[in-house]
Amino acid sequence: MKEVVMGKDEAKRIWRLDEVWKGKGDGARLKGVSLDVREGVTAVVGCSGAGKSTLLNLLVGFEQVDGGKVLGCGGDEKKVGFLGRLFGRRNKGGMVGWAPQGGGLWSGMTVRGHLEAVLPWSCYAFVPVGDGGREIVDLSGRDKGEVVGLWLKSFGLEALADRVVGRLSGGERARLSVVRALGMCSGLDWGGMHREPGIVVLDEPLVSVGKGDARGYWEVIRRWRGVTGGNVVFSTHFPELVIREADWIVCIEDGEVVWEGEVMELYERPVSEKLGAYLGELNWFEAGEMGVGEEGGRGVRPEKLRVEVVEGEGGDELGWIVVSSERVGAVVETVVRLSGGEQKRLLHVGEVLEVGATVRVFVVDHCEMQVKACI
Structure with a gap:
């Protein structure tokens, strides 16, 4: 039985999954999942093979459902298509930037080229200037090298700007994948019209990056959110990352969502030892211990x-x-x-x-x- 716990003021949804199946029978990767993904930062947790990557692949349109529907705030998301959104197609739910586990980078293209291809050059956009500088920049007519350099510097990639993907380490690929997704969703308007906030979907982001460095890169993500109002959906195995960065948590076991709600609700009032462990160590006291009643x-x-x-x-x-x-x-x-x-x-x-x-x-x-x- 899935546990659902929401805040008093429900956040606006950005995706809805309605009885979604991927695969069939007991071997299905997702089994009748119904779920609302809400504004803010959502963490998807679960053991390896639980269905986290499959869920994210369906959200961005990289895979298609075998049953049920994936709905965005503008309609049926699977009609939009992954490649259409990746190369700038707009929809009522805003731009979607994706950083899959393998990076999803373009072989033969330089690091610089990955940013030049996706940045919204015709509008105002967030640019990680840093040092307290103004981070809303009119990109039209702006020097591309300067803007790309600022993005790459924010993720420690400026010295690798002219290097092709095949010559990057695992950690460098991970950083480039995330910074490309952010850049893709950095626009604030489109032809003078307000642009809906983007959604960045990150599948186990920055796992091959040292924790100290990763914390700094997450700070860039926070600044991006603060300026653009964008949303983040990410999967992870690290409880401390969920607690520090996420508003919402979705727990998946064997292709089924077993709990969804606010992070601090699960942290402070876990309904079971197994669910509570998704957010780190805890002591579990049974009935009769610590004044716990017979009910649980x-x-x-x-x-x-x-x-x-x-x-x-x-x-x-x-x-x-x-x-x-x-x-x-x-x-x-x-x-x-x-x-x-x-x-x-x-x-x-x-x-x-x-x-x-x-x-x-x-x-x-x-x-x-x-x-x-x-x-």
């Missing part, structure tokens, strides 16, 4: 869990006993023995605990006030 479990993120040593005598009757405790990055992983003898793994903030210590476990709210205690 409760997920608690490490930053909200406190494990405190019980001072004085009392032994096992007062709490849980520490079996092991070690720091793992920013959190502490502690294994405790429960009163019934079974063991439980806890992820929490604070100090590494002494083996054999008796502890109590607390959940804290944003004001650091204790709200639940496990005895």
